[in-house]
Amino acid sequence: MKVQNILATKGSKVHTVLPDLPIREATALMVQHNIGALVIVDAAGALVGILSERDIVRAVARNQDVGEPVSRLMTRTVIAGSLQDDLSAVMRTMTEKRFRHLPVVDHGQLVGMVSIGDLVKAQLAQYQGEIETLVTQITQGGSQP
Amino acid sequence: MTTQPGTAEHPLRVAIIGSGPAAFYAAEHLLKQPDLTVTVDMFDRLPTPFGLVRGGVAPDHQKIKTVTKAFDGIAANPRFRFFGNVEFGLHVTLDDLRQYYHQILYATGAQTDRRMGIPGEDLTGSHPATEFVAWYNGHPDYRGHVFDLSQERAAVVGVGNVAIDVARILCRTPEELLKTDIAEHAFEALRHSRIKEVYLLGRRGPVQAAFTNPEVKEVGEMAGADVLVRADEVQLDPLSEAALAASDDRTLRKKVEILQGYALRKPDGKDRRLHIRFLVSPVELISDAQGRVARMKLVRNVLVASDTGSLNAKATDQFEELEVGLVFRSVGYRGVALAGVPFHERWGVILNDKGRVLDPDSKQPLAGQYTAGWIKRGPSGVIGTNKPDSVETVMAMLEDLAKGQVLAPSQPEAAAAEALVRARQPLSVSYAEWKRLDELELQRGQTAGRPRLKFTSVPDMLSALGKTPVPTP
Numbered sequence: 001m002k003v004q005n006i007l008a009t010k011g012s013k014v015h016t017v018l019p020d021l022p023i024r025e026a027t028a029l030m031v032q033h034n035i036g037a038l039v040i041v042d043a044a045g046a047l048v049g050i051l052s053e054r055d056i057v058r059a060v061a062r063n064q065d066v067g068e069p070v071s072r073l074m075t076r077t078v079i080a081g082s083l084q085d086d087l088s089a090v091m092r093t094m095t096e097k098r099f100r101h102l103p104v105v106d107h108g109q110l111v112g113m114v115s116i117g118d119l120v121k122a123q124l125a126q127y128q129g130e131i132e133t134l135v136t137q138i139t140q141g142g143s144q145p
Numbered sequence: 146m147t148t149q150p151g152t153a154e155h156p157l158r159v160a161i162i163g164s165g166p167a168a169f170y171a172a173e174h175l176l177k178q179p180d181l182t183v184t185v186d187m188f189d190r191l192p193t194p195f196g197l198v199r200g201g202v203a204p205d206h207q208k209i210k211t212v213t214k215a216f217d218g219i220a221a222n223p224r225f226r227f228f229g230n231v232e233f234g235l236h237v238t239l240d241d242l243r244q245y246y247h248q249i250l251y252a253t254g255a256q257t258d259r260r261m262g263i264p265g266e267d268l269t270g271s272h273p274a275t276e277f278v279a280w281y282n283g284h285p286d287y288r289g290h291v292f293d294l295s296q297e298r299a300a301v302v303g304v305g306n307v308a309i310d311v312a313r314i315l316c317r318t319p320e321e322l323l324k325t326d327i328a329e330h331a332f333e334a335l336r337h338s339r340i341k342e343v344y345l346l347g348r349r350g351p352v353q354a355a356f357t358n359p360e361v362k363e364v365g366e367m368a369g370a371d372v373l374v375r376a377d378e379v380q381l382d383p384l385s386e387a388a389l390a391a392s393d394d395r396t397l398r399k400k401v402e403i404l405q406g407y408a409l410r411k412p413d414g415k416d417r418r419l420h421i422r423f424l425v426s427p428v429e430l431i432s433d434a435q436g437r438v439a440r441m442k443l444v445r446n447v448l449v450a451s452d453t454g455s456l457n458a459k460a461t462d463q464f465e466e467l468e469v470g471l472v473f474r475s476v477g478y479r480g481v482a483l484a485g486v487p488f489h490e491r492w493g494v495i496l497n498d499k500g501r502v503l504d505p506d507s508k509q510p511l512a513g514q515y516t517a518g519w520i521k522r523g524p525s526g527v528i529g530t531n532k533p534d535s536v537e538t539v540m541a542m543l544e545d546l547a548k549g550q551v552l553a554p555s556q557p558e559a560a561a562a563e564a565l566v567r568a569r570q571p572l573s574v575s576y577a578e579w580k581r582l583d584e585l586e587l588q589r590g591q592t593a594g595r596p597r598l599k600f601t602s603v604p605d606m607l608s609a610l611g612k613t614p615v616p617t618p
Contacts, residue, residue, distance in 0.1 A: 001526065008489070081453045083492075089456065093453045128532065129526050
């Protein structure tokens with residue numbers, strides 16, 4: 001299972017904002033679209049950072065002015081994935097490095113985002129599928145090889 | 146005013162395009178909704194159902210094909226109909242179906258292959274593995290294909306289950322093939338095959354190979370072929386070893402152990418030899434004077450980790466050449482666009498949101514159109530993986546129905562749809578007719594001492610059913 005298989009069923013819509021967007025508006029967008037992270041791109045569309053729920057929690061805890069731009073708050077060292085990345089490797093890396101949203105870049109273009117929830121769902125479907133296949137073979141299977 | 150469909154008087158009418166596992170699992174989930182009356186019409190361009198279960202699963206894997214008994218159970222529902230030999234875009238179009246159905250589901254799979262993108266790829270003797278698979282499984286479109294089995298050396302590029310199926314079928318003895326439902330023309334050709342050496346080529350290492358353990362074990366137990374693996378190619382690099390240790394995946398560990406076991410084996414001197422190679426990629430196919438494939442140039446790879454820890458092949462500057470007269474590429478599969486339906490060319494899928502077909506520009510769902518299976522997510526997983534996938538799509542269909550977001554057909558009656566099909570394709574094949582073909586194939590098989598002898602041409606199927614083409618005046 002590849003990252004591309006997951007993105008195909010997510011419509012590849014990614015919510016991006018510019019670095020100078022006020023934090024207040026960014027959080028409103030996250031509420032509106034029911035998402036846990038926003039990708040920050042520059043005017044040329046290049047990936048410059050990611051803003052996650054966790055960043056917002058930190059800002060709230062230190063009473064940060066939500067009128068400030070998201071560039072003050074975003075994580076700048078972003079790990080990006082590619083379409084052909086293996087599901088198992090990505091899951092392991094996200095778990096080990098404790099991040100929950102992975103922007104996906106193809107030929108320099110941001111093409112989508114997968115969350116740890118998407119990966120868990122895909123892995124669960126994979127296991128269910130294997131079980132389903134085995135059950136079918138046991139219940140329907142004859143004596144043939 | 147319109148009534149919400151889904152009642153006994155006004156059933157929810159659903160058209161499913163394609164009749165493989167994803168199509169049947171979707172039909173099953175739709176038909177078993179307790180408080181909803183759904184009627185399903187399933188269309189296939191072939192007279193026979195089951196998609197890759199009939200045309201893809203290897204003939205020596207009969208047990209996997211028993212899933213069709215579950216599909217028979219689904220088809221037995223009186224609210225289910227099959228229209229075989231009816232092609233979407235030819236006999237019925239999207240605009241037609243909009244007039245007869247509330248919802249349309251595309252489950253047409255990944256019907257073509259990805260190219261390697263190397264010089265010489267289209268030389269005589271170089272084929273997509275999918276065509277060879279369709280040929281030996283008796284797909285009517287491929288029965289006339291010719292593969293030059295007078296060659297002694299063949300390469301299969303890829304290490305997925307399709308690649309290993311192709312390699313195994315090339316290695317099977319006539320006695321082994323007789324126990325299968327392989328198409329008669331393929332049996333005859335393979336019986337006279339002069340293939341001696343088969344190379345299965347993986348660009349990454351054994352930990353990343355997609356083939357599964359039963360398939361890997363199986364090639365070690367072939368009657369007429371030894372399996373050969375190079376010890377240095379299954380010795381794990383530190384990155385793969387670390388990934389394997391971290392994953393704690395016993396099945397994967399076992400796969401590596403089986404392959405490492407093969408590296409220690411001494412060949413029994415069988416007629417054929419299957420060489421499983423890792424960390425090599427073809428970079429060019431080189432022709433002889435007649436323009437046939439004669440050699441393959443390979444580059445050796447090393448594995449490098451991406452930012453996400455995925456291990457990718459990176460070419461080195463070490464090359465080697467392999468003498469081969471036949472090449473099958475199995476490096477990935479992609480869907481084929483359907484007339485009038487959005488399609489993502491680069492990914493080879495219908496872009497969707499949990500099964501809802503999306504408008505490519507607005508990225509908003511198109512009312513009443515859905516997708517499931519490999520055309521939805523790309524090729525991944527086993528047959529059963531399509532069940533959760535199809536259930537997800539059906540959940541989206543039911544949610545949209547509850548919101549009243551369905552198509553507004555002018556003729557939502559089952560009889561009207563049937564009349565349309567009869568008018569457009571008088572030679573359509575029903576499920577009952579397919580079951581007669583099925584019975585005939587099994588009988589022919591019994592006579593020949595085989596599990597099944599397939600019909601491999603559409604006219605033969607139709608004539609066996611007593612259907613004759615309407616003469617054109």
